[in-house]
Each structure stands twice: as C-alpha cells, then as structure tokens.
Amino acid sequence: MQELAKTRTFLVAVASGQVIGTATLEGDYVGSVFVLPSWHRKGIGKNLMQSLEKIAHTNGIHSIQLGASITAIEIYLKLGYTLGAKSYHDQVGTTFHMTKTLWL
Numbered sequence: 001m002q003e004l005a006k007t008r009t010f011l012v013a014v015a016s017g018q019v020i021g022t023a024t025l026e027g028d029y030v031g032s033v034f035v036l037p038s039w040h041r042k043g044i045g046k047n048l049m050q051s052l053e054k055i056a057h058t059n060g061i062h063s064i065q066l067g068a069s070i071t072a073i074e075i076y077l078k079l080g081y082t083l084g085a086k087s088y089h090d091q092v093g094t095t096f097h098m099t100k101t102l103w104l
C-alpha cells in the first residue's frame with residue numbers, strides 16, 4: 001500500500017483502527033477496490049468510489065475508467081459505470097473495461 005501510495009491517490013476506509021477498504025486513483029484510472037468481506041454491502045465501496053470520483057473531478061478529469069472483474073460488474077453498473085470490452089492480462093486475468101462520465 002505504501003509503494004502504491006507513492007504514485008496514486010490511495011483512499012482507505014478505517015473502522016476501529018483497522019483498514020476495511022481501499023481504492024486508488026492514478027490519473028483517470030481506478031484500481032485496488034477492495035472491502036473486507038465482513039463489511040460488504042454496507043456502503044463502504046460506494047463511499048470510496050464516490051470519494052475517488054470527487055477527487056478526479058477536482059483534478060479536472062471528466063471521465064474515469066477501471067478494469068472490473070466479472071463478479072464486480074453488477075456493482076459498478078449500479079454505481080453508474082458503463083460496460084465496455086472484455087480483455088485478458090497475465091497479472092489480473094479477465095477484466096471488463098468500464099467507464100463513467102463525471103457530472104458532479
């Protein structure tokens with residue numbers, strides 16, 4: 001996390017002194033979106049994504065993108081992202097390109 005934070009905006013969600021969620025932004029690219037399973041479906045991921053979107057917009061970015069795993073597509077669709085092309089990368093496997101125009 002410390003290495004990534006040197007080149008990206010790195011947000012963490014914290015509860016009782018424990019990191020329970022992360023999300024990063026590098027230019028217009030969102031990455032490292034994870035929430036501890038015991039905290040799923042409590043709005044943490046949505047909060048992290050909305051915070052990143054505000055930061056991106058403040059930075060003059062009007063459209064952001066990410067590579068979604070197949071299990072996360074529905075979640076990003078609910079957050080207003082549009083589904084694009086499927087691709088494969090050695091390190092992360094199959095992902096789906098998703099974008100969102102920021103009208104904040």
Ligand SMILES: CC(C)(COP(=O)(O)OP(=O)(O)OC[C@H]1O[C@@H](n2cnc3c(N)ncnc32)[C@H](O)[C@@H]1OP(=O)(O)O)[C@@H](O)C(=O)NCCC(=O)NCCS
Nearest residue numbers: 033034035040041042043044045046067068069072075078
């Ligand atoms: C993706 C992830 C970060 C979402 O975090 P979360 O805190 O559980 O998400 P939220 O509670 O903020 O939910 C955001 C929206 O997605 C919906 N949602 C969350 N989990 C869902 C699921 N499994 N299936 C369908 N919808 C889901 C919520 O209902 C909510 O929609 P709403 O705003 O219409 O109510 C979390 O599931 C996770 O860490 N998954 C494993 C890692 C991963 O796949 N990361 C993404 C890599 S691209």
